[in-house]
Amino acid sequence: MKYKVIKKQNSGNSCVVCGVNNELGLKTSFYELENGELVAICDTKDWHQSYPGRVHGGMSAALLDETIGRAISINDETIWGVTVSLDIKYKKPVPTDATIKIIGRITSENRKLFEGSGEIILPSGEIAVTATGKYMKMPVEKITDGELTSEEWKHVEDKEKLEYIEI
Numbered sequence: 001m002k003y004k005v006i007k008k009q010n011s012g013n014s015c016v017v018c019g020v021n022n023e024l025g026l027k028t029s030f031y032e033l034e035n036g037e038l039v040a041i042c043d044t045k046d047w048h049q050s051y052p053g054r055v056h057g058g059m060s061a062a063l064l065d066e067t068i069g070r071a072i073s074i075n076d077e078t079i080w081g082v083t084v085s086l087d088i089k090y091k092k093p094v095p096t097d098a099t100i101k102i103i104g105r106i107t108s109e110n111r112k113l114f115e116g117s118g119e120i121i122l123p124s125g126e127i128a129v130t131a132t133g134k135y136m137k138m139p140v141e142k143i144t145d146g147e148l149t150s151e152e153w154k155h156v157e158d159k160e161k162l163e164y165i166e167i
């Protein structure tokens with residue numbers, strides 16, 4: 001199904017998942033969709049592997065962790081969180097040299113904590129990895145020992161603006 005993109009989220013500079021200047025990272029982009037979910041898109045590379053041709057399970061976990069963790073800011077971009085727990089199920093291998101999508105959503109929230117779930121979707125449309133996570137809300141200045149600079153957290157325009165994303 002095709003979903004309208006409401007907003008592209010900011011990118012980090014050095015983050016292993018979203019850092020635009022981390023040459024070995026996944027350089028993932030995150031889009032808020034009309035259905036209230038967050039979708040991440042990235043290209044897996046040879047250097048993200050565990051076994052040859054297969055993305056390292058830790059990289060898949062990092063992608064799901066960040067996608068669920070970012071979903072909380074869809075309605076309020078001032079909310080940040082740190083991961084308290086993450087449960088991952090690896091159902092199918094994620095290939096290197098592929099464009100994959102990661103979906104994240106919030107399933108519950110209170111004053112202190114939020115929980116969410118997510119999936120990694122292969123180019124074939126199959127679900128390869130699923131996750132549920134729990135996060136503690138925390139001001140970003142407390143997580144990073146100071147405000148994020150405009151270099152560390154910024155809007156990066158796509159070469160071609162995405163209007164819709166097929167999931």
Ligand SMILES: CCCCCCCCCCCCCC(=O)SCCNC(=O)CCNC(=O)[C@H](O)C(C)(C)COP(=O)(O)OP(=O)(O)OC[C@H]1O[C@@H](n2cnc3c(N)ncnc32)[C@H](O)[C@@H]1OP(=O)(O)O
Binds near residue numbers: 067148
């Ligand atoms: C710049 C670019 C960045 C890009 C990134 C953007 C990504 C954004 C997405 C993010 C994705 C990536 C994110 C990452 O990769 S974050 C990196 C991975 N995660 C961490 O580093 C977290 C490490 N852990 C901690 O810092 C502490 O353990 C935390 C802060 C979690 C708790 O601290 P602490 O143990 O000292 O707690 P407290 O004594 O202050 O208690 C506070 C309250 O909380 C309650 N409590 C505690 N534990 C739990 C629990 N397990 N379930 C339920 N409740 C719990 C507790 O009872 C108390 O309640 P109350 O008595 O007040 O009622």
